[in-house]
Amino acid sequence: MVQTDENPFEGKDPIFKAKQPLKKDSFDPDTIFHRDEEINHYVNSLQDVVVGHDPNNVFVYGPTGVGKTAVTKWVRDKLLEKASEQDVPLKIVGPVNCRNYKSSYRLVSRLVNEFREPGDKLPKSGYSTDTVFEFLYEEIESVGGNVLIILDEIDNIPPDARNDFLYDLPRAEASENAAIDQARIGLIGISNDLKFVDSLEPKVKSTLGEREIKFGPYDANELRDILGYYADLSFHNDVLSTEVVPLAAAFTAQERGDVRQGLKILEKAGEYARMDGSTVVTEDYTRRATESIETDEILDCFKNDLTRQQALTYIATTLAIIEPEHDARTKRIYSLYSSIAEAADSKVRSERKIYEFLDQLSMQGFVRSEDRNLGRGGGRRFVYQVTDDPVDIINAVVKSDYSGALPNNVWNILKHHKEDESTSFEAPDPDDKKQQQIWQFT
Ligand SMILES: Nc1ncnc2c1ncn2[C@@H]1O[C@H](COP(=O)(O)OP(=O)(O)OP(=O)(O)O)[C@@H](O)[C@H]1O
Ligand SMILES: [Mg+2]
Structure with a gap:
């Protein structure tokens, strides 16, 4: 019971002085720790810009949360400061996070708008991508000096923008088609996905990777x-x-x-x-x-990362792993997926689709497949594993929009799984339809 004159909110926070510095990347630290060497590399790669020589392209890579973006912003600010002291014309755009731009058009118009006054911004659509590229080149040219474009999470660059950005843009001054004469363009690409570099065509790789800076954990x-x-x-x-x-x-x-x-x-x-x-x-x-x-x-x-159907497939795989004496084979995952999708009021897709979802989950690192040898005369069997602890996954599902998809008895079976299967449990017989229904969906 509460009284109407009571107010449960506290007027003061006894713990936090400010929460913003802890929040996702919305805070720029004024001190950068333990990145002296990386900063040195950066400074060496960009030194030319300060004195008016042509810029290098730089590729920055390393795992997530190790300061790539933070260091880049710090270096950017110092570079601008120095260039302004020296009266060297320089424009730096970004870091622009490629993840936020789903098409080449969107990304290019964002860049164009970086150069333009508020009343002169490009609309969300209305021009061809070629035309907005021309606008971009015009804006770049009008700077009359070096232009650095920083693309963050560049592995998320829209597929239709890859070549335009990673190959054509850094070479625009040499191209007859682009109206670049006075300006010099440098591209700084940042990524935490090493496979991305391998996936690039050699010509693109050599352009982007002119200077590489690696950040370790x-x-x-x-x-x-x-x-x-x-x-x-x-x-x-x-x-x-x-x-x-x-x-x-x-x-x-x-x-x-x-x-x-x-x-x-x-x-x-x-x-x-x-x-x-x-x-x-x-x-x-x-x-x-x-x-x-x-x-x-x-x-x-x-x-943020999984589509509804991928999420349901991921949950089905997890259930297939924790149920007693079962291997998470595709057939079993599909059968569980069907029940889960129904329980979650979702469309039940075909078995072939599930193969696709499993492939995608595997590419994103949520599951991995194992080819299991069944010993003499047993042949081989293809089973799935989840990369996280199933207990953590189920706990996350409970807090997510998919909680309704879970069977009622998930905790009992999870408990059995956690206790290393030492508690008694009647294992289902894979050939018996009725026994297969160990999960209770309502
Ligand atoms: N050396 C450091 N000194 C001070 N703050 C740091 C340092 N390294 C990282 N941070 C802070 O940690 C957080 C994560 O760093 P940052 O965003 O730069 O990571 P990232 O390498 O760009 O990761 P991702 O690949 O996920 O984008 C930010 O709040 C950043 O300010
Ligand atoms: Mg980053």
């Missing part, structure tokens, strides 16, 4: 410094117990050395403390945060 000591910096900005004084940052750093270093994950742990630990009405973020809250982080990451994938 951070180790625990480096993460301590970086997370400590963000912790100071985000938490009130004396709120964090001394173990919190080292613990978050150690956990993150073991995973993949990704700062973003460490920041999430700090935020989550603070939120747990706040929910409990505690004024101290303890080691315990931090541990809890590290435990829930995997589920949260999978939940993010359900929200």
